[in-house]
Structures are given as structure tokens and as C-alpha cells.
Amino acid sequence: QRLFAETTLGRITVINTSSHWSGNYANTTGGSMASGQLSREEALACVGCRHACHILLYADTEAQLFEEIPIRHIILMQMRFDGLLGFPGGLVDPSEESLEEGLSRELWEELGFSLSVTLEDHVSSCHNPSSHLITHFYARRMEEKEIREVERAAASTATDHGHEVMGMVRVPIYTLKGGEGGLPSFLSHSFIGNSRSQLEDALVRFGLVTPEELQTALTHAEQRRKQLWGGAA
Numbered sequence: 001q002r003l004f005a006e007t008t009l010g011r012i013t014v015i016n017t018s019s020h021w022s023g024n025y026a027n028t029t030g031g032s033m034a035s036g037q038l039s040r041e042e043a044l045a046c047v048g049c050r051h052a053c054h055i056l057l058y059a060d061t062e063a064q065l066f067e068e069i070p071i072r073h074i075i076l077m078q079m080r081f082d083g084l085l086g087f088p089g090g091l092v093d094p095s096e097e098s099l100e101e102g103l104s105r106e107l108w109e110e111l112g113f114s115l116s117v118t119l120e121d122h123v124s125s126c127h128n129p130s131s132h133l134i135t136h137f138y139a140r141r142m143e144e145k146e147i148r149e150v151e152r153a154a155a156s157t158a159t160d161h162g163h164e165v166m167g168m169v170r171v172p173i174y175t176l177k178g179g180e181g182g183l184p185s186f187l188s189h190s191f192i193g194n195s196r197s198q199l200e201d202a203l204v205r206f207g208l209v210t211p212e213e214l215q216t217a218l219t220h221a222e223q224r225r226k227q228l229w230g231g232a233a
């Protein structure tokens with residue numbers, strides 16, 4: 001079940017009520033903090049929580065698929081060692097380095113590209129009480145030339161290439177004739193953690209697709225899942 005809502009910034013965002021984690025956890029003062037989405041500061045106050053930071057890198061493009069279909073945006077995810085899709089990044093220990101420093105370090109290992117992540121790149125933080133994991137999500141808009149450099153470095157100089165990262169992938173945001181191909185097929189893959197809801201939120205939040213386009217893709221993805229698995233999954 002998905003809701004589209006205005007954020008405090010006046011931008012449309014997606015609230016995926018089925019995949020946002022919920023529950024409560026104790027903060028440093030022993031009180032109870034709301035969980036699911038929380039601020040970066042609330043997240044850092046969590047005792048006993050682990051922190052994972054990941055980033056969405058994207059750029060505008062004039063390129064067309066088959067000289068006909070506008071690609072519109074280059075959006076990067078990666079195929080991980082475990083066969084799941086996710087964003088570049090990893091676990092960070094805030095007692096040793098800031099979240100942004102840790103993420104920048106992870107990006108160097110996974111992308112072979114030096115990117116200094118800042119507070120301005122922070123999008124959201126989300127708490128999963130069952131694993132005591134807080135996932136911090138960041139996003140950075142780049143120039144097409146720059147994002148192509150990231151792709152080149154990730155496949156050549158990155159130390160994690162072929163080990164923890166099997167390769168970078170671009171997210172197709174168009175829907176092909178018949179309705180299934182493109183974004184609906186992409187969303188039918190398996191994703192690590194809450195990375196799929198991070199992607200869906202970012203697509204609408206940053207105006208990469210309209211809420212209607214996302215909703216249509218989700219409907220087709222669900223139909224595809226039912227065709228493949230029937231009522232079993």
C-alpha cells in the first residue's frame with residue numbers, strides 16, 4: 001500500500017507504508033523514540049544501533065534508447081556479491097568517523113572514485129528495530145560526464161570490483177510497450193534491505209519519474225510477480 005504525500009519541503013514523496021519499518025526503541029535517556037523514518041540526529045542518539053550509509057548517484061541525459069525512447073536520467077545502483085541490488089555504501093561506525101566520512105570511504109572502495117559526501121546530500125534515515133540497523137540514505141546529482149567516470153572507475157580501479165560488487169547497473173525509468181519492460185521489470189528484481197523503497201522514494205522526490213509513472217510501474221511489477229509466483233509469494 002503506497003501513499004503519495006507532500007513533504008515539508010513541498011515536494012512530493014512516496015510513503016511506502018508496507019516496507020517502512022515500524023516500532024519503538026530506547027534512546028540515550030531511556031525514553032521511547034518513534035522509529036521508521038527519523039532524523040539524522042535522532043539516529044545518532046540511538047544506543048546499540050548499527051549504521052549503514054548508502055547513496056544514489058544520478059544525472060540528466062539527452063540520450064535515447066533505440067534512437068526513440070528518452071532515457072532522461074542515469075541512475076546508479078549496483079549488483080552486490082549476494083546477487084541482490086543495492087546502492088553503493090556500507091556500514092559506518094559513528095564513534096570512529098562521521099557518517100559522511102564513512103560513506104565517502106566506502107565509495108572509494110566500491111567505486112574507485114573520490115566523492116566527498118556532505119550533510120547536504122542526506123535524504124533520510126530509517127530504523128529497523130528487529131536488526132537494530134539504521135539505514136541512512138544520501139543522494140547526489142552529477143553531470144553526465146562525471147557519472148560516466150564513476151562507471152568507468154567502478155569497473156576498473158575500484159578495489160571491491162568483482163568481489164563485494166559485481167558491477168554497477170543503471171535503473172531504466174521508462175516503461176516499454178506492453179507495460180512490463182523497463183522500470184516494472186527492474187522493480188521485480190530482489191533488493192537488499194530497504195533499498196527498493198529508498199529508490200522508489202528518490203525517483204519521485206527528485207522528479208525523476210512522476211508519481212503516476214511510478215504507480216503504473218509498480219502495478220505492472222506486481223502483475224508480473226503474480227504471473228511468476230501466483231499467490232505463493
Ligand SMILES: O=c1[nH]cnc2c1ncn2[C@H]1C[C@H](O)[C@@H](COP(=O)(O)OP(=O)(O)O)O1
Binds near residue numbers: 052089193198
Ligand atoms: O542500498 C542499500 N540500502 C539500504 N540498506 C542497505 C543497502 N545495502 C545494504 N543495506 C543494508 C543491509 C546490510 O546488512 C547493511 C550493510 O550494508 P553493506 O553495504 O552490505 O555493508 P558492508 O559492505 O558490509 O559494510 O545495510
